[in-house]
Each structure stands twice: as C-alpha cells, then as structure tokens.
Amino acid sequence: MSALLSLRNVWVEYGDKIVLERVDLDIEAGSFVSIIGPSGAGKSSLLRIILGQEVPTSGTILLDDIPLTPECGPDRGVVFQRYSVFPHLSALGNVVFGLECEQAPFTARLFGAKRRGAIAQATEMLKAVGLGDSLNLYPAQMSGGMQQRLAIAQALIKRPRILLLDEPFGALDPGIRADMHALITQLWRDYSLTIIMVTHDIREAFALGTRVLTLDKRRRDPHAPHRFGATAVYDLPLTKKFKAEAEAEESITLDRVGNN
Ligand SMILES: Nc1ncnc2c1ncn2[C@@H]1O[C@H](COP(=O)(O)OP(=O)(O)OP(=O)(O)O)[C@@H](O)[C@H]1O
Ligand SMILES: [Mg+2]
Structure with missing residues (x-):
C-alpha cells in the first residue's frame, strides 16, 4: 500500500x-x-x-x-497555536463560514435550505468538540481551551483527511x-x-x-x-x-x- x-x-x-x-x-x-x-x-x-x-x-x-x-x-485542515479563528464571528458563525467558503466560493454566503443545512452541520461539529452550549459566544468571550476547540471544529467542518x-x-x-x-x-x-x-x-x-x-x-x-x-x-x-x-x-x- x-x-x-x-x-x-x-x-x-x-x-x-x-x-x-x-x-x-x-x-x-x-x-x-x-x-x-x-x-x-x-x-x-x-x-x-x-x-x-x-x-x-x-x-x-x-x-x-x-x-x-x-x-x-x-x-487538509490546520490549527495554529493561536489566532486560527475570526474574532468578529460567533462560534457558529466561524464554523458556518468554513462551509460557505467551500460551497459558495465567490460570495461566501449561503441562503435558504443550504444555509440551514450548513448551520445544522456546524452545530453538530461544535457539539463534537464540546462547544454545544457555546454556539453564540464570540472568541473574546471564550477561554483559550474553548478557542482551540473552535479552531478544531472550523478545521474539521470541511472533513479534511489530514489535520x-x-x-x-x-x-x-x-x-x-x-x-x-x-x-x-x-x-x-x-x-x-x-x-x-x-x-x-x-x-x-x-x-x-x-x-x-x-x-x-x-x-x-x-x-x-x-x-x-x-x-x-x-x-x-x-x-x-x-x-x-x-x-x-x-x-x-x-x-x-x-x-x-
Ligand atoms: N517567510 C520566511 N522568510 C524568511 N525566513 C523564514 C520564513 N519563514 C521561516 N523562515 C525562517 O526559517 C526558519 C525555520 O522557521 P520555522 O518557523 O519553520 O521554525 P520552527 O521549527 O517552526 O520554529 P518554532 O519552534 O520556533 O516555531 C527560521 O530561521 C525562520 O526565521
Ligand atoms: Mg513553529
């Protein structure tokens, strides 16, 4: 192999x-x-x-x-020691944004059923990293550990094979x-x-x-x-x-x- x-x-x-x-x-x-x-x-x-x-x-x-x-x-997804996430977006916004960039590369916006689908996927991913209760928090309102959980969710939402x-x-x-x-x-x-x-x-x-x-x-x-x-x-x-x-x-x- x-x-x-x-x-x-x-x-x-x-x-x-x-x-x-x-x-x-x-x-x-x-x-x-x-x-x-x-x-x-x-x-x-x-x-x-x-x-x-x-x-x-x-x-x-x-x-x-x-x-x-x-x-x-x-x-391939990546997480750095710090500053991997966007400060002006909520936890959910950060993860949805990853999907928007991928599915609508020119506008980075999804609408209607596609947006609802992206929000559902992002919510699942945030639950998987232990941030199910923090969907609406902004990075500045999160501890360092929570920010890294968010950075991991953001990297994994595109389902990379290599992290x-x-x-x-x-x-x-x-x-x-x-x-x-x-x-x-x-x-x-x-x-x-x-x-x-x-x-x-x-x-x-x-x-x-x-x-x-x-x-x-x-x-x-x-x-x-x-x-x-x-x-x-x-x-x-x-x-x-x-x-x-x-x-x-x-x-x-x-x-x-x-x-x-
Ligand atoms: N864009 C660049 N232009 C010029 N030199 C660079 C550039 N990027 C890295 N270097 C140099 O390459 C070397 C290796 O840098 P790198 O950041 O990969 O090291 P590292 O092993 O990650 O170090 P650390 O453990 O401190 O993070 C350093 O000497 C750095 O100054
Ligand atoms: Mg380094």
Whole structure:
C-alpha cells in the first residue's frame, strides 16, 4: 500500500538560508505523527508546505501519489497555536463560514435550505468538540481551551483527511491540555483522521503520536549557520508497549529516542 502523503527530497530555502534539506517522508493514512525539534528547525515551514500554503524550493510532495497543487485543498485542515479563528464571528458563525467558503466560493454566503443545512452541520461539529452550549459566544468571550476547540471544529467542518496542528495546545494550562488530548484522540478515531502535530512538549508527542519525528540539523557550519538545513534525524514508530513505558517515565530524553 502506498503512503497517503509522501515527501521526496524536499528542500525549503529562504534566500540563501537553507531551512529544510533532503526531507524524505512517507506518512500512512490513519497515523498520528508528532513532530518535535528545536526552535527554528523548520517545523512550521514543513507544515506550511504540506498545507500547500508554500511551495518547497525543490522536491515533490505527493498526496495519494499525485503531486500537491499549490493551494490549500479541502483535504487538509490546520490549527495554529493561536489566532486560527475570526474574532468578529460567533462560534457558529466561524464554523458556518468554513462551509460557505467551500460551497459558495465567490460570495461566501449561503441562503435558504443550504444555509440551514450548513448551520445544522456546524452545530453538530461544535457539539463534537464540546462547544454545544457555546454556539453564540464570540472568541473574546471564550477561554483559550474553548478557542482551540473552535479552531478544531472550523478545521474539521470541511472533513479534511489530514489535520495539521502547529503547537495547538502550547498556550494552554496543563489541566486544560489533558482535556484537549482526550478530545483530539477521540476526533482522530471518530473521523479516521491522519494527524501531523508539531509540539514542544515531548511527553505530549509520545502520549498522542503513533510516530515521533525529530527535525534537526545533521551538520552545522559554525561560521555560516544558514548553510545547512534540518531534516528528519530520528523517526520512531511507537508501539503500544513503548507508549505505556514512555508515559510512566518522568522524563524522556532524545538519546532514548535515538537508541530505540
Ligand atoms: N517567510 C520566511 N522568510 C524568511 N525566513 C523564514 C520564513 N519563514 C521561516 N523562515 C525562517 O526559517 C526558519 C525555520 O522557521 P520555522 O518557523 O519553520 O521554525 P520552527 O521549527 O517552526 O520554529 P518554532 O519552534 O520556533 O516555531 C527560521 O530561521 C525562520 O526565521
Ligand atoms: Mg513553529
């Protein structure tokens, strides 16, 4: 079986700065890939090119064996750490808007039965993320956790197959984060999603992922730090047993990742 998403010799450069080099990846449908790595390693850049927001400098990205078109297709949804939602729209308005853009790309407005259908779908999605009682709240009236639930609903309403998450829980309190972990795991199963999540939290990466990918530079030039890019230096599939051990441990070091 071929992979859902394949990156072949992908490079991302900004001017003379090489951010990602020689990235080769195959991501299977249904996997939950956690991506970790130092700040500036190019994790967000990688998500942007998978989303289709940016085109790699060279290399190919295949979705179902077909080269990615340079646009954000409905098969990929994204949630950022913050500011994914529109402040001037209610929760329901934010989610309906996603459907309006898709179904009426020129006017972004639906009317009559179509609008009623969109509202029903959006309401269902908001219930699925735990915001069934908050349909008419505006983002400013919501906690950080609720805003992220809304951002997830907004991303999922178009029924993407791949959900891209860029440090989605990084700004949340630990207790709220645990609730969000339960939610995202549930949605991943219920909607048969493939998830690619960037996180700075190694425990989170191991707890949620079926695979943990570390992006970093293999080589460095101390006199010209921009000359070499980062790539996947560790790529660890996680078995259930390994996950249980990792969760029980106080700290997980990258050494441990490399040795397994
Ligand atoms: N549009 C751009 N133009 C120029 N340089 C850029 C651009 N976007 C990103 N970069 C540079 O590419 C490098 C990687 O950035 P990126 O945001 O992908 O890193 P990251 O791994 O997500 O970091 P963080 O963990 O801090 O979010 C950085 O050095 C950044 O300055
Ligand atoms: Mg980033």
